[in-house]
Amino acid sequence: MRRASIPTSVQALRRHRLPRFWLAATLGLVATGIGLVYWWERQLPLRLETAARQGDLDSCLRYSDQLMALRWMSGAVPIQQGQCRRLKAEALWTADQWRPALELQRQLVHSTAATQQDRDRLQLWQHRLKTTAMKLYRDGDLSGALKRLAAIGEDRRPDGSALGNALQDQWNANRFYSERAARLIRNKRWWEALDALDRIDHPWWKKQSQPLRGQLEREMARLKPGEAEHDGHGSLPHTVPAAELDALVQKKLAAGVGEWQAFDQACSDLGGRVVEAGPETACQR
Numbered sequence: 001m002r003r004a005s006i007p008t009s010v011q012a013l014r015r016h017r018l019p020r021f022w023l024a025a026t027l028g029l030v031a032t033g034i035g036l037v038y039w040w041e042r043q044l045p046l047r048l049e050t051a052a053r054q055g056d057l058d059s060c061l062r063y064s065d066q067l068m069a070l071r072w073m074s075g076a077v078p079i080q081q082g083q084c085r086r087l088k089a090e091a092l093w094t095a096d097q098w099r100p101a102l103e104l105q106r107q108l109v110h111s112t113a114a115t116q117q118d119r120d121r122l123q124l125w126q127h128r129l130k131t132t133a134m135k136l137y138r139d140g141d142l143s144g145a146l147k148r149l150a151a152i153g154e155d156r157r158p159d160g161s162a163l164g165n166a167l168q169d170q171w172n173a174n175r176f177y178s179e180r181a182a183r184l185i186r187n188k189r190w191w192e193a194l195d196a197l198d199r200i201d202h203p204w205w206k207k208q209s210q211p212l213r214g215q216l217e218r219e220m221a222r223l224k225p226g227e228a229e230h231d232g233h234g235s236l237p238h239t240v241p242a243a244e245l246d247a248l249v250q251k252k253l254a255a256g257v258g259e260w261q262a263f264d265q266a267c268s269d270l271g272g273r274v275v276e277a278g279p280e281t282a283c284q285r
Contacts, residue, residue, distance in 0.1 A: 085111070140205075169250045173246065249263055
């Protein structure tokens with residue numbers, strides 16, 4: 001028994017109604033979405049005000065950012081947003097979270113809610129971090145200094161122009177001369193050891209090297225009168241400019257090269273060769 005076929009006119013009618021159905025459904029979803037956005041936009045000012053009043057700074061910032069994203073033009077938004085940023089930045093600063101505190105304070109400074117006091121506070125915080133970093137560095141805490149410089153973007157740069165790069169280079173140079181002096185003293189190369197100790201210019205490393213200097217002075221006091229006529233730089237002076245040699249040695253040390261290898265490579269790169277005669281070593285051309 002054959003099933004009766006659906007008339008062609010009925011099929012055509014169904015196909016004609018189907019696009020209308022999907023169009024109506026799509027428009028309904030869009031209208032619902034717009035309605036929800038509109039409803040949420042109407043709710044945000046009250047939620048923002050409540051969060052600000054209750055001191056819920058994270059919610060206050062989140063609601064104000066949402067209002068700005070929806071291009072809400074009410075004048076209450078930047079005022080409340082500014083106050084929340086101000087208080088949140090202060091809380092982060094007190095908790096030693098310097099980088100996020102500065103980022104939030106910069107956002108405040110660049111907003112319409114900023115005051116001169118906000119701008120002054122940003123400069124004060126940056127100055128304090130830099131001053132504290134330098135004090136820690138002089139006291140021998142290089143990592144603590146770099147941590148604070150990182151908050152203001154001064155810990156390191158690829159081109160080596162950051163303050164942290166200079167501190168790291170000076171630190172490596174002082175460590176190199178201290179370790180070199182200790183090795184030279186063990187090898188009884190007194191004049192070279194004295195030259196290395198005299199090149200240490202960091203307060204903390206100078207203090208650390210005081211036992212070495214004391215040991216060296218006792219050993220040199222035992223030298224015969226003829227041996228003591230050498231000057232502090234030894235009888236084999238560098239003919240390669242000392243400033244260029246030191247700068248290149250520091251760069252190689254910063255790259256992780258060992259102290260003696262750094263000296264040897266730097267001497268070679270500058271067209272010199274390491275010359276040793278008895279207790280003396282120099283880079284000569």
